[in-house]
Amino acid sequence: MSDKAQPDEAPFDETQSGEAPEAEAAAPPAEDKNARAGIAAARASLADVRPEPGAPKQDAILNATGVRRAFGGLVAVDVAHLEVQRGTITALIGPNGAGKTTFFNLLTGFDRPSRGEWVFDGRRADRMRSYQVARAGMVRTFQLTKALTRMSVMDNMLIGAADQIGERFWAGLIPPLWKAQEAANRAKAMELLERFKLIDKREDYAGELSGGQRKLLEMARALMLDPKMVMLDEPMAGVNPALKQTLLEHIKNLREEGMTVLFVEHDMDMVHEIADWVAVMAAGQLITEGTPDQISADRRVIDAYLGAHHDAAQR
Numbered sequence: 001m002s003d004k005a006q007p008d009e010a011p012f013d014e015t016q017s018g019e020a021p022e023a024e025a026a027a028p029p030a031e032d033k034n035a036r037a038g039i040a041a042a043r044a045s046l047a048d049v050r051p052e053p054g055a056p057k058q059d060a061i062l063n064a065t066g067v068r069r070a071f072g073g074l075v076a077v078d079v080a081h082l083e084v085q086r087g088t089i090t091a092l093i094g095p096n097g098a099g100k101t102t103f104f105n106l107l108t109g110f111d112r113p114s115r116g117e118w119v120f121d122g123r124r125a126d127r128m129r130s131y132q133v134a135r136a137g138m139v140r141t142f143q144l145t146k147a148l149t150r151m152s153v154m155d156n157m158l159i160g161a162a163d164q165i166g167e168r169f170w171a172g173l174i175p176p177l178w179k180a181q182e183a184a185n186r187a188k189a190m191e192l193l194e195r196f197k198l199i200d201k202r203e204d205y206a207g208e209l210s211g212g213q214r215k216l217l218e219m220a221r222a223l224m225l226d227p228k229m230v231m232l233d234e235p236m237a238g239v240n241p242a243l244k245q246t247l248l249e250h251i252k253n254l255r256e257e258g259m260t261v262l263f264v265e266h267d268m269d270m271v272h273e274i275a276d277w278v279a280v281m282a283a284g285q286l287i288t289e290g291t292p293d294q295i296s297a298d299r300r301v302i303d304a305y306l307g308a309h310h311d312a313a314q315r
């Protein structure tokens with residue numbers, strides 16, 4: 001996913017970070033019985049869904065209709081309908097410029113649609129601001145900005161909680177409330193840093209982390225908000241192969257804990273490994289949906305990636 005449609009985020013220059021080795025991030029526990037049950041439940045919930053764009057789901061946590069975003073004459077997003085099944089890992093794929101970033105920004109309140117409406121977990125969300133979306137339970141990861149790399153790992157976690165939710169006015173005025181909240185946030189941050197094997201790095205500058213450790217921190221920050229749905233921004237970009245497996249396990253764990261995951265990714269191996277369902281965008285539209293196997297065999301997807309002109313009327 002590109003940074004261009006994330007107005008608050010400056011792209012981070014990897015060359016100035018002083019990359020740290022990836023070795024310290026140990027893999028989370030191997031897949032256990034619970035994990036297998038989680039996968040089985042997710043796949044079963046999608047078993048009867050037809051592989052076609054806009055296919056209805058039995059329990060959609062996100063239900064979007066007629067979402068359109070034009071920049072001048074360019075229609076970046078024109079998604080007729082999309083439902084995301086609760087408790088699954090869904091990949092959003094498509095060639096460069098397909099509109100994935102823009103669609104993500106719209107859903108999470110970081111951009112405004114030209115038109116369209118969507119319901120998240122039973123609530124209309126298309127008019128919400130980004131912090132309201134986060135408070136409702138849909139939380140996205142962000143690449144660490146330059147400013148964040150100059151803060152400690154712990155401070156990143158603490159402002160991860162404050163940032164997206166928006167500081168509560170009254171809590172700010174009443175010190176005991178604020179202090180209790182801060183203590184709770186700190187305890188939660190410690191727990192998450194432990195889980196993501198970043199606890200020993202908590203006082204280090206985030207800029208000293210390796211590319212993969214930064215991705216772990218981005219995910220840990222998002223979990224500060226106890227999300228129901230996690231939106232991941234190219235979770236594997238810039239991550240070395242040794243840490244990829246660790247990240248994959250962490251993402252699977254989100255599903256085992258009952259969260260829904262929607263992620264944008266170019267790495268098809270990763271999509272095959274963890275996605276229960278795949279939605280494909282091309283030229284702003286949702287051109288198809290299906291299981292990873294169905295998608296890999298779909299001519300429209302192959303054509304879109306090969307750069308063939310996609311004519312929606314031919315579907």
Ligand SMILES: Nc1ncnc2c1ncn2[C@@H]1O[C@H](COP(=O)(O)OP(=O)(O)OP(=O)(O)O)[C@@H](O)[C@H]1O
Binds near residue numbers: 094095097098099103
């Ligand atoms: N703020 C903007 N102003 C003008 N055009 C934009 C803006 N943001 C995105 N676009 C255009 O909208 C289209 C969709 O871009 P978007 O970044 O959403 O695609 P993408 O699928 O995420 O691509 P990539 O995989 O390369 O990140 C592109 O043609 C892009 O140039």
